[in-house]
Amino acid sequence: MRTEDIYGAPVRLAPDAEGTLEGSDGRYEKRLSDLAGLYRDDAAYARALEADQGEPVYWVESSTPSQVAGALTIGVSCLRPGTIGNEFAMTRGHIHRTVGAAELYYGLSGRGVMLMDALDGDSRAVEITPGVAVHVPGGWIHRSVNVGDELFTTLFCYATDAGQDYDVIAHAGGMRSLIVRGAGGAWAQVPNPDHRGYRSGETDE
Numbered sequence: 001m002r003t004e005d006i007y008g009a010p011v012r013l014a015p016d017a018e019g020t021l022e023g024s025d026g027r028y029e030k031r032l033s034d035l036a037g038l039y040r041d042d043a044a045y046a047r048a049l050e051a052d053q054g055e056p057v058y059w060v061e062s063s064t065p066s067q068v069a070g071a072l073t074i075g076v077s078c079l080r081p082g083t084i085g086n087e088f089a090m091t092r093g094h095i096h097r098t099v100g101a102a103e104l105y106y107g108l109s110g111r112g113v114m115l116m117d118a119l120d121g122d123s124r125a126v127e128i129t130p131g132v133a134v135h136v137p138g139g140w141i142h143r144s145v146n147v148g149d150e151l152f153t154t155l156f157c158y159a160t161d162a163g164q165d166y167d168v169i170a171h172a173g174g175m176r177s178l179i180v181r182g183a184g185g186a187w188a189q190v191p192n193p194d195h196r197g198y199r200s201g202e203t204d205e
């Protein structure tokens, strides 16, 4: 079998400011209607849904040339700005099923926060602006939050066989922290009163 059939062929990837990734081979998108239960303020979510036009609120375009061990998935994650109640727009978030698998995020446009929870207690929020990279180690649940007023786009890279567990956060009543609009519109990290701890063995499935 040829190298290319096993490992894939080299790929040129060219992201643009509108959230398109030239050279990608996959895309998924989330609409507001897909995100029931993500935000704490149910009334604010219901109001936003009434006014919603059904456009994607975030999407991912990515390149996965191979499923072989050691292969990388590289893509762009694009998150529209806004708030629901006092929480800034965010992705669902996940932990990798291969818990030790790390991930790189690199800011391309806009202003956001990478919110990260270690399974056993620590919580971090790192601001990302264009040119800033965040290394998310294995073992950290992570989600992107748009704290600016324009499209927040990042380039990401992870091992293709890392996998994603998207239920870990919902089972815990949300992440430990909320990223909210504070005084003067600046973002603030505050404790989430609904968080009830991450289940042990959550990622063993």
Ligand SMILES: [Fe+2]
Binding pocket: 094, 095, 096, 103, 142, 158
């Ligand atoms: Fe990830």
